[in-house]
Amino acid sequence: MSYLVLKDLEKRYTKDGNLIVNKMNLSIEKGEFIVFLGPSGCGKTTTIRMISGLEDVSGGEILIEGENILGKKPKDRGVSMIFQSYAVWPHMTVFENIAYPLKLQKLPKAEIKERVHAAAEASDITALLDRYPAQMSGGQRQRVAVARAIVIKPKLFLMDEPLSNLDAKLRVSMRTELKNIHTRENSTSIFVTHDQSEAMSLADRIVVMNKGIIEQIGTPMEVYQDSATKFVASFIGTPPTNFYEVKIEKREDGLYAIATGFEYKVPDRLVPALLPYTNKKVDLGVRPEFVGVSLEKTHSLDHLCESVIQFVEPQGTHAILITDIGGVETKIMTIDHMEIRPNTKVSLFMKNGNVMFFDIETTQRIK
């Protein structure tokens, strides 16, 4: 039995309104770090608010340790939450903030003090216990929110974009720290974000959501390298995957994907799956790092087309080349050709057949 189970979870705000969360099914094991990833409005925040009890559920079930928690008040669900705005109470000192949940449990004073200090130490704010939130930086307030969340020893940690109000540098260090605390406290966490690098670096498993539907559940590597749908392929990765509408044609030496700008021979491993699509249109997706650049003309099987580099965006470790293939803007990530100048004529090829095909109607991966 999984630790947390969402069964056909549904949410609509008005009676006949749109489903914000549509038949969501998910099971989470104890100790897992799950990240809900998706664009804004995809229902990820709504989902954790339903788990926390702040939002009513329109249909389905939520089980924690096999027990249905629907209808329970938020305080009786054994969850704790870190909010986007931190939600640190400004009229209480840090100590009072952290002690608030314990005081409500009517614990003895000595125990409250001990646990608050332990939590403060875990999140490194022992020196700030007497301060008011207004006298602290965003990062420190974040730590207070974390301390308050861990002090109640929750069954489940919910984090609603907790890092999005921090500056870029702090965000990176805080996320390491959050992961640290998660490991140390041996807790089960759900983390909501729209930032894929955050999701990739934190998650044991990522739940990619779009328009209230789970697009894919998988480890960071799975979602990136083995995207299940066109949405996942386009949402994950910076720069995003390049997509071309291609027509599958059968020729003597195999299947070919024909686009306006290029022809590409389908790798052998994908031939069986793509055969039914012969003479039909599909989406071809290729990640920027899998488009190869060569200054000499190549005529290998992987060859795509000749093209002119329009812009170069140097990134230090790599450079992004922007070009145009058959009217589609294409981004290429390169390490070997960082010195390339705009307006250079290059030859493009597909590296190692790292290409994905997607059904145009269902947007599902063809493999």
Place this chain on the structure above:
Amino acid sequence: MNRLNLIQKTVMSLILSAMVITVVVPIIFFLSVSFSNDFEMNQFPKNLIPSTSVTVKVAPTEQGLYEIFYNNGEGYRSIITTANPIKLETFFNRQFAVTIPGEQLVEQFSKTKENGPMEFKLKKDMFYNFKQFFTIATKAKSALVNSILVSIYTIIISLTIGSLAGYAMARYNFKFKETINVTLLIVRMFPVVGISIPMAILLINFGLFDTLLGLAILYSIPNIALTAWITSSIFVGINKELEEASFIFGANSFHTFMKITLPLAFPALAASSMYAFLTAWNDTISALILTNQNQTLALVVYKAIGTSSSSIQYAAAGSLILIIPALVFTFIVRKYVNQMWGGVEV
């Protein structure tokens, strides 16, 4: 902030000084008047700072009486000739605000029989006018209590109803929300006097005429609207997540409201309570219409000013009694109104 140029500065200071003059000058005048005795009142030009003692010249007459001379700025003048202790006491009391028993005065003055005319410096009772105000306006004492009670009732009524309405407007969506929002302001558009007559009839029917509660209800009507407006804007500004965090961490709705929402809205409540207090404390017209026996202090002072044309210093003393609690309350509350959470060391 941009620095103001010379012309802007001048205009600003002129406006400010005009405001200060219109507010401060009457207060200073009344302050001065309320500590002056009858003679000082009739002096011209009047001294701004009232004296703390009275100097009189006493000369014995051949009949064994004392002739008392007083210098009101134009040289000594004979003002009374008597040896009757009661007469002396009343005279010094009324005219000089000197509260020394008649026998003592006679005893002091008797020295002149041996030494000839002498000057006497008699200590003035600085709070004579205030005491006198309570003696003249017999209802002043109970009116002061009434005023305090009515103010408290008004604050309680308008804050409970008004802040709940403000919370509802800030947090919930309901039909006609905008209309209700505007309607609340319309309530404030009516001068209280305008609704006093129908109110009087209503209160009579409810048996609340000439009661403090009835008065408080009348004062609360415009203040509920104002409180709702002030608090709703503050409640909107309170991040909903602060309340949600409280729910998550173990509180129920009531506890959350009391421990999280209310303290955060405290500046708004303080401001509203100030308005409620001032409405109740300062009103005379409605009190005039709606009360008979249970008058408020403002009304009593108003009547005192209207009737005691001869001795305006008593009315001035009454006015000060009226002003001081309002000032004190406003200054206490001001601290909270200005308070920014955490920024101010508590």
